[in-house]
Amino acid sequence: MTGTAAAFRLSTRLFWLDRGVVFGTVVTPVVLCVGMPVLMGALRPDGVAGAVQTFVGGLAIVLSVSTFMSIVQALTARRDQLLLKRLRTTLLTERQILVGEISGQVVQTVALVAVCTLAVHLAADVPLPRNPLLYAVFVVAGTTVVAILGAAFTALVPRLELAAVMSMPFFLVAGVGAGAMGPFMEMMPTALRMVFAALPTDAVVTVARTTIASGTIAGDLRAALVPAIKLVVWGLIGIFALARWFRWEPRRS
Amino acid sequence: MTAIQVTKLRKSHGGFEAVRGVSFEVGEGEIFALLGRNGAGKTTTVEMLAGFQRPDGGTVRVLDLDPVADQAELRRRTGVMLQEAGFFQELTVGQTVAMWRDFTAVPRPLEEALDLTGLTTKADTKVRQLSGGEKRRLDLALATLGRPDVLFLDEPTTGMDPEARKNTWDIVRGLAAEGTTVLLTTHYLEEAQRLASRLAILDAGEVVAYGGMVETLAGRSGRVSFTLPDSVAPDDLPVPASVIDGRAVCQAADPDLAAQTLLSWASERGLRLASLEVRMATLEDLFLEAAGNDR
Numbered sequence: 001m002t003g004t005a006a007a008f009r010l011s012t013r014l015f016w017l018d019r020g021v022v023f024g025t026v027v028t029p030v031v032l033c034v035g036m037p038v039l040m041g042a043l044r045p046d047g048v049a050g051a052v053q054t055f056v057g058g059l060a061i062v063l064s065v066s067t068f069m070s071i072v073q074a075l076t077a078r079r080d081q082l083l084l085k086r087l088r089t090t091l092l093t094e095r096q097i098l099v100g101e102i103s104g105q106v107v108q109t110v111a112l113v114a115v116c117t118l119a120v121h122l123a124a125d126v127p128l129p130r131n132p133l134l135y136a137v138f139v140v141a142g143t144t145v146v147a148i149l150g151a152a153f154t155a156l157v158p159r160l161e162l163a164a165v166m167s168m169p170f171f172l173v174a175g176v177g178a179g180a181m182g183p184f185m186e187m188m189p190t191a192l193r194m195v196f197a198a199l200p201t202d203a204v205v206t207v208a209r210t211t212i213a214s215g216t217i218a219g220d221l222r223a224a225l226v227p228a229i230k231l232v233v234w235g236l237i238g239i240f241a242l243a244r245w246f247r248w249e250p251r252r253s
Numbered sequence: 254m255t256a257i258q259v260t261k262l263r264k265s266h267g268g269f270e271a272v273r274g275v276s277f278e279v280g281e282g283e284i285f286a287l288l289g290r291n292g293a294g295k296t297t298t299v300e301m302l303a304g305f306q307r308p309d310g311g312t313v314r315v316l317d318l319d320p321v322a323d324q325a326e327l328r329r330r331t332g333v334m335l336q337e338a339g340f341f342q343e344l345t346v347g348q349t350v351a352m353w354r355d356f357t358a359v360p361r362p363l364e365e366a367l368d369l370t371g372l373t374t375k376a377d378t379k380v381r382q383l384s385g386g387e388k389r390r391l392d393l394a395l396a397t398l399g400r401p402d403v404l405f406l407d408e409p410t411t412g413m414d415p416e417a418r419k420n421t422w423d424i425v426r427g428l429a430a431e432g433t434t435v436l437l438t439t440h441y442l443e444e445a446q447r448l449a450s451r452l453a454i455l456d457a458g459e460v461v462a463y464g465g466m467v468e469t470l471a472g473r474s475g476r477v478s479f480t481l482p483d484s485v486a487p488d489d490l491p492v493p494a495s496v497i498d499g500r501a502v503c504q505a506a507d508p509d510l511a512a513q514t515l516l517s518w519a520s521e522r523g524l525r526l527a528s529l530e531v532r533m534a535t536l537e538d539l540f541l542e543a544a545g546n547d548r
Contacts, residue, residue: 088305
């Protein structure tokens with residue numbers, strides 16, 4: 001077994017052993033991402049259109065809770081409990097430890113998105129993506145970038161107790177920006193809308209919306225260009241921050 | 254052959270210089286003790302030897318490797334038992350060791366690792382249910398899993414009961430007998446004296462005593478003490494003595510000879526030297542003297 005595979009296996013195993021984490025990062029976002037579109041589809045006069053809008057917004061919630069908040073929580077806990085320090089005594093390199101952790105989070109979130117996509121199709125008639133490959137590529141790439149940003153963000157978190165509180169703003173901003181919490185964006189000035197549109201979660205939401213709506217492959221690819229650039233830029237920022245500021249041990253008091 | 258070579262090692266944390274020009278060598282298959290008070294620089298030194306911290310100055314070679322530049326190769330050949338490191342609390346002892354085997358180059362079989370550290374009966378116990386001493390034994394099981402050439406043990410028996418401590422000493426001796434080089438830091442001076450053949454004492458980041466255990470102790474004075482008879486003043490005694498809490502204390506290079514001289518002198522005068530104690534120099538004496546604990 002390679003080091004990265006061993007680190008991935010460890011990360012995944014620890015995730016599923018922690019019932020609190022599983023409830024917070026799997027059950028809650030899935031209920032929101034599936035339950036809200038079903039509710040909207042039933043209550044709103046525009047039916048399926050309302051369900052689609054709520055579902056793609058819900059993807060931002062899944063990414064922010066199941067990936068960003070989850071990895072911030074996991075890595076901060078492992079750092080503060082000196083588990084990362086212990087892992088560094090092994091053959092695993094620092095890169096393998098981080099790649100194992102990030103890939104564990106990515107696999108879990110991608111599986112959740114797949115479940116949610118199927119569930120809203122069956123329960124709320126939300127169409128399946130016309131271009132599943134493009135949809136899958138952006139879900140995987142977006143989740144990876146958000147996981148990298150979450151790992152880098154832990155450098156700002158002084159201790160575990162503050163991990164959830166400090167990562168909550170990302171959840172709120174991503175949710176509002178994606179329209180998952182109501183039509184707030186329509187009330188915002190253009191400059192602020194541009195800031196929300198720059199979020200990495202928006203890249204996934206944009207491509208999901210495009211591939212679910214009617215259109216052509218050429219049109220999908222054109223629509224995916226700017227989101228792809230956004231993800232590349234955020235990915236590079238995340239990797240730089242991770243290499244520069246990631247902390248393997250708690251700050252010495 | 255030298256397994257560990259440290260030359261003029263320096264390390265600062267912020268404005269505080271934790272290690273100030275430390276130098277020592279450890280031979281292959283040797284058990285070497287690094288002693289000192291809290292904050293003397295022991296753990297910082299061990300963490301630089303293990304490649305966790307980059308030195309600010311000086312050089313470190315472990316098995317002729319640079320711990321920072323050659324970290325991957327070093328990890329294959331060393332085991333580290335850190336003073337403080339966490340465990341995955343929800344895993345059992347057996348699951349923890351089995352998991353660690355995935356991260357180890359040529360690991361011992363699970364049963365052997367558990368047996369070596371006396372944890373066989375705890376294989377199905379969750380780590381969070383272990384006592385402090387049992388966690389240290391699990392720590393040792395992980396550190397020795399890959400049959401390392403060099404083993405760093407930072408306070409290995411802290412929290413252990415006397416029996417577990419003795420078992421750990423036996424394990425460490427056994428590993429050294431098989432050729433493993435052991436660098437040990439400990440607060441227990443008895444542990445260092447029983448296990449190590451050579452030592453260095455650190456104080457405020459500097460080496461204040463260094464050498465073979467026997468030779469270093471032989472160079473220190475022993476002690477004769479007894480209850481000073483009421484009729485005798487310290488200046489009357491045939492050997493120089495000071496009085497501490499009503500007891501006369503004589504420091505002497507040869508405490509046996511000093512005791513004989515005192516007993517002959519007392520016999521001639523019909524005096525009794527009550528509660529007479531004769532003691533060779535111990536590591537504690539050396540430590541207190543070198544590390545300045547008596548300041």
